[in-house]
Amino acid sequence: MNNSALVVGAGIAGIQTALDIADAGFKVYLVEKEPSVGGRMSQLDKTFPTLDCSACILTPKMVDVSRHPNIELLTYSEVAACRRNGEGFQVTVRKKPRYVDINKCTGCGSCAEACRLKGRVTDPFNAAMGKRAAIYVPFPQAVPLKYTVDPTQCVYLTRGVCGKTLLCKDACKANAIDFTQKEEFVELNVGAIVAATGFDPFNAALKPELGYGAYPNVITSLQFERLSSASGPTAGKILLDGKEPKHVAFVQCVGSRDQTTGNLYCSRVCCMITVKHAHLVKDKIHDATVTVFYADIRAFGKGFEEFYDRVRAEGVNYRRGYVSEIFKRDGKLVVRSEDTLIGKPIETTADLVVLSVGLVPRPETNALAKLLGLTNSADGFLAEAHPKMRPVDTAIDGVYLAGCAQGPKDIPDAVAHAKAAAAAVIVKLRQQMAHS
């Protein structure tokens, strides 16, 4: 008999799945590879179409998982092996060394202040829009609020020496920093597993004609989230090199519905993300001109079409046509497109171009899929057992999917999918109890 489940990935889908299973009275192990739970949603500023602050609706749930008596959080950890064990599974989880004793760390941040690399390490949480130290918490609301040493950046860990004395260690009053930590392995016996490993944003450099990587004022929609977020590198002001952009262009369908990248599917969220971003630009920079280049607008969800109408009434220009290239002329970005409604090529200059990038499967998910015996759909996301009748089941009995690991979803759909996965797990665990 087994009264427990494993949830892999602690974004909004994994968090919701874990909370529902735990509330039903079962033990949940929630494994997250990053130092904090929260996932992609923690990187977002506002959420469409209601413009709730993402952190405000996510953070309480992050705290809930950390305090729930039935949830055991395994952050900075990954699934290393998985074997069938009766009706359930025996799972090996690798806990990566944080080089910080989380029982001692108070999260005060003195170590990061003292770090030799303070303000010099590219910050992935800020989508490379900001810098941090080599010892860090990904964001101020992190759960657990414990520091982690970045092993790829830390001078001591990469070179074996960091000056005469370790500045972080000297600064830590709690004596929590411990460079002798090694990785640990934890064995778990669970009755069911949920893969909630999420998505990656499409790598815009794969569309070189759009100038991402070549021009610093061509950014992705995730980078825009960080620029617009109060916890971001500009404290929520839309600034590039300290200046407010006055002409902002958005490009839809970057890496979605595109044979040249092999991503034939619609990513389902980018249209509305851009509607939201266009509104945020208008809200924060009143005299800005905002142009959105689109192929089709897919405003299918509750309140979406109304939100799209609202931003157009705010003066956002929508021009139908794919952008063929973005280049620099006389020091300004030129967005070249065809307006397919008037049948003419058009050029627009811009101070800031935001590429509305699609959602792609995380490469790490494939490693997990191998361990669990899962398969991929044609689009590369994890395959469900039946596209209509079994949307959270997989070909493996006892393994379920939640959220964007199965395919692109917005937050309400990811939460609904997560709750469905939790229900499936609860049914499975109940059946196992009945068998025993």
Added chain:
Amino acid sequence: MLRGEDFELVARDELWDCTTCSTCGLRCPKGVKAYDLIIGLRGQWIESGKIPTTLRAPLTATLNQGNPLVLPREDRSLWADGLNVKNVADGAAIALFTCCENAYDPRVQPMPRALVNVFRAANVDFGTLGLEEQCCGSEIRRIGESGLFEYLRDDNIEKFKAAGVKKMVTTSPHCYNVYHNEYGKHEFQVEHYTQTVAQLIAAGKLKFGKKFKATVTYQDPCFLGKQNGVYDEPRAILKAIPGVKFVDMDRARERSVCCEGGGGRMWLEGTNTKVRLANDRIAQALETGASVLATACPFCFLTLSDAVIATGNEEKIKVMDILQIANQVL
């Protein structure tokens, strides 16, 4: 449109604007190859018999003399005068294939001569097809003369077979592209010279003894870069040349801009003569601080060289084929 219903082709002169650089097709998210439609429409026009004046002589000469420059077939090998290059038919590992431009036009004849020197410096066993060599048909197909293209293709494949060609190295990206992608199934392997020379350098078989002291930038030929993804090899050669300080233009590689020499544009003006992309390219090359604009295509060399003169920049920048630079430092 291709069926000609409700669409009068002749006098739609903008059909000749397209350089067939293929960027439209490469960027289309739905895989629509607009340039193929344009080539098809040109074919309808050509078939109607109302062939644009400046195309008549090149097309006739390609059929009769094997080149669109309207020069005699027996002069094909004059570029190699005094070099004693053997014939592939006498046994050689590599067939050096010269573009018609390289074979006949004195402005670009130095390129195959330079390639002969480079090959000899690296002890490459090579020969030419001699007077058996003729036009590859790349631009003929793009003008819309598909019948003549098919004749050239079949005739060439037979000639290569008869001469025992196993591996061919072309001086022009256009010949490379047509052999690589449009000749259907054939038994010989084909490379553009930048690929071969880059391999020779990487294998340590080709070494440069002298210096070429200059800041050099590079124009990606569309038929080499965008259409075949050969971006690194030309740059690898330039970077291997002692003294060269290599700088890319802002618009390079996948983001490069056509010189307007392809797709039959060597013989036809488009309708928008006010915009000259080659002139823009010279301005962009000058922005990098380069004194040499290198390229690896006879069409690019000619259009860009003209643009240097047209923009009055002869004192500031010089167009050179990578082969000319390599030849100088052997």
